[in-house]
Amino acid sequence: MVAEVKVLVFAEGLAVSAPDDTQPLTVGTAVSSNHALQLGQLAALVLAQVINTTGTPAAPTSVTAAGGVLFTGTSLINKKFIKSDSGAVVVSANPQIAAGTIIGSELILIFKSATDTLEFTDGTGLKLKDGASYVSDLDSRLGLTWDGTQWAEDYRS
Numbered sequence: 001m002v003a004e005v006k007v008l009v010f011a012e013g014l015a016v017s018a019p020d021d022t023q024p025l026t027v028g029t030a031v032s033s034n035h036a037l038q039l040g041q042l043a044a045l046v047l048a049q050v051i052n053t054t055g056t057p058a059a060p061t062s063v064t065a066a067g068g069v070l071f072t073g074t075s076l077i078n079k080k081f082i083k084s085d086s087g088a089v090v091v092s093a094n095p096q097i098a099a100g101t102i103i104g105s106e107l108i109l110i111f112k113s114a115t116d117t118l119e120f121t122d123g124t125g126l127k128l129k130d131g132a133s134y135v136s137d138l139d140s141r142l143g144l145t146w147d148g149t150q151w152a153e154d155y156r157s
Helices: 033-050
Strands: 006-010 013-017 051-054 061-063 077-084 106-111 118-120 141-146 151-156
Touching (some): 077 118
Parallel strands (some): 051 077, 061 077, 077 106
Antiparallel strands (some): 006 013, 106 141, 141 151
16 A cells, blocks of 8 residues: 655755654655655656656657657656658658657657658757757667757757
C-alpha cells in the first residue's frame, strides 16, 4: 500500500511528511527505513512527471511529411521514438515539430529505422546548429530545447 505523502516547500528547503509522522523531514535529516520508502515513492512520482516517453524502440511513432512531429508533453524531459511513415521523408509541416509547453523543456528524438528516415531543415519552428539540415538514421538522436518560440538543437548523433 502506498502511503499518502505531502510535500511542503519552504524557503530553507524541501520538507516531506506522511500521515504517520509528527515531524517533517528536511534536507539533511537522518532518514529511517520507513522514511526512505516514502521518499522513494515520492521520487518515482516526481520522475513520472519529469520524464515523458512516446513510442518504444520496437514500436516507434510514425511521422508524416505534412504532419510533422506531434508534441503534447508537459514534462521537462520528453523522449520520442520515431520513424517516417514510409521511406525517406522530408518534414514539410509548419512547424516541423509542434510547439513546446514549458520553456527549457527538452525533446530527445530517437530514430528507429535505417530506411524510414526523416529530414529536418532549419526554420519553421526549428533552429538547427549552423543552419545544417538533419537526416536521421537507425538509432541516431536529435536533442532539442524549447526556448519559448522554437525548438533549438542541443546535439545530434
